[in-house]
Amino acid sequence: MAVVYPDVNSLWDALTAEWGAAGTYGLLLETYLAGVVSTTAIGAEFDGTPNLYDVLVTGGIPTAWPAAAVPAADVSIAQVIRQIYDDQVLIAGYIDTEIGVIDGIVDNILIDTAAIAWGDITTIDGIVDTIVARTQYHVIKETWFSAPDDVIGLTQAASDDNLPSVTLPVLAGRTIDRVFVGFAIGFIENTHAAANGLTAAINVRVMRDDGAWDTNDITAVALPDNSLMTGGSEKRAGVVFIGEADVSSEVDVFNDTYLMRLDGCTVDNDFLNLYDVQTFLVVIYH
Numbered sequence: 001m002a003v004v005y006p007d008v009n010s011l012w013d014a015l016t017a018e019w020g021a022a023g024t025y026g027l028l029l030e031t032y033l034a035g036v037v038s039t040t041a042i043g044a045e046f047d048g049t050p051n052l053y054d055v056l057v058t059g060g061i062p063t064a065w066p067a068a069a070v071p072a073a074d075v076s077i078a079q080v081i082r083q084i085y086d087d088q089v090l091i092a093g094y095i096d097t098e099i100g101v102i103d104g105i106v107d108n109i110l111i112d113t114a115a116i117a118w119g120d121i122t123t124i125d126g127i128v129d130t131i132v133a134r135t136q137y138h139v140i141k142e143t144w145f146s147a148p149d150d151v152i153g154l155t156q157a158a159s160d161d162n163l164p165s166v167t168l169p170v171l172a173g174r175t176i177d178r179v180f181v182g183f184a185i186g187f188i189e190n191t192h193a194a195a196n197g198l199t200a201a202i203n204v205r206v207m208r209d210d211g212a213w214d215t216n217d218i219t220a221v222a223l224p225d226n227s228l229m230t231g232g233s234e235k236r237a238g239v240v241f242i243g244e245a246d247v248s249s250e251v252d253v254f255n256d257t258y259l260m261r262l263d264g265c266t267v268d269n270d271f272l273n274l275y276d277v278q279t280f281l282v283v284i285y286h
Contacts, residue, residue, distance in 0.1 A: 138286055139284060140286065142283055143280050143281065144169070144280060145278055145279070146163075146165055146166045146278055146279045147164055148186075148277065148278045149163070149276075149278070150275065151274065152274045153271050153272075153274075154228075154262075154266075154272040154273070154274065155266070155270050155271060156266060156267060156268070156269060159264075159265060160213070160262065160263055162260075163204065163279050165209065165258060165260065165279070166258050166260075166281045167258075168253075168254045168257075169254060169255065171254040171255075174286065175286055176248050176251065176253065176284075176285045177285055177286060178283075179248045179282065179283050180220075180243055180245070180282040181221055181243045181247055181251075181260060181281060181282075182240065182241060182243065182281075183204060183221065183260070183277060184238065184240040184241075184277070184280070185239055185274045185276070185277055186275045186276025186277070188228055188238060188239075189235045190230035190232060190236075190269075190271075190273075191233070191270070191271045191272075192270060192271065193232045194269055195229060196229070196232070196269045196272045197226045197228050198224075198228055198229075198265070198266070198267060199225070199266045201225045202264055203219045203222055203223070204221035204222075204243065204261070204262060204263070205217040205219055205261055205263045206218060206220040206251060206258055206259065206260045207258065207259055208257070209256065209258065211259075216250065217250070217261075217263075218245075219245055220243045220245055220247050221241050221242070221245075222243070223262075228274075230272065251283070258281065260279050
């Protein structure tokens, strides 16, 4: 900031405010300023040719002030004016300093704003988009069950034993995200005198009802060897199996029926009967 030097009128205002227009120094300055601002030559007012610069900066005083205006005090008008000038310069310096501080703060704000504009705001936009997407993408999980089958008999001979099918309802505008297959057995009966269970690991497989077995079906639940083990000539409580595999690649639409079966199932001894068998589909959709 450039320092603004006081003009003659502002100096006069300062002095008259301090001592009053009728004060000794006021009269002295009035006489001097009258010569400065009038068309009368400065020399006509004083001996020599003093000017305002001499008074303000060097502290010089004309050698012949009008007698009626010469101050009795030992403080010259030049000193008074010079003090006013110095004070204004000092104040201007303070202002320059404060403006420098403010400039620094503004620069930091601009830097921070730029950083936010090109960095954080992009991140915030991404977060907001995610929130909006998740709000719109309202995930629902529901389970649909088959009708129960009263009994399924397993034998030593390998066979593909059908399980009850599940029909998904009409849900317009919904999209299936993930699907898991499960099946439940009410109780198990072993009609053989020896213990009985699965001879080898098998899979429960699933497909849409318009597909072909061994072509369109996929693995839904894996059953390990010796599953369903039941003591000789005994009955035991049933079990519930839920597969870990996501079968949404095959169970992919609503308003359709899905078939399931035990693929290549064999047991240690004839017969192992499964009672009150029911299958179900756990569907996650939006």
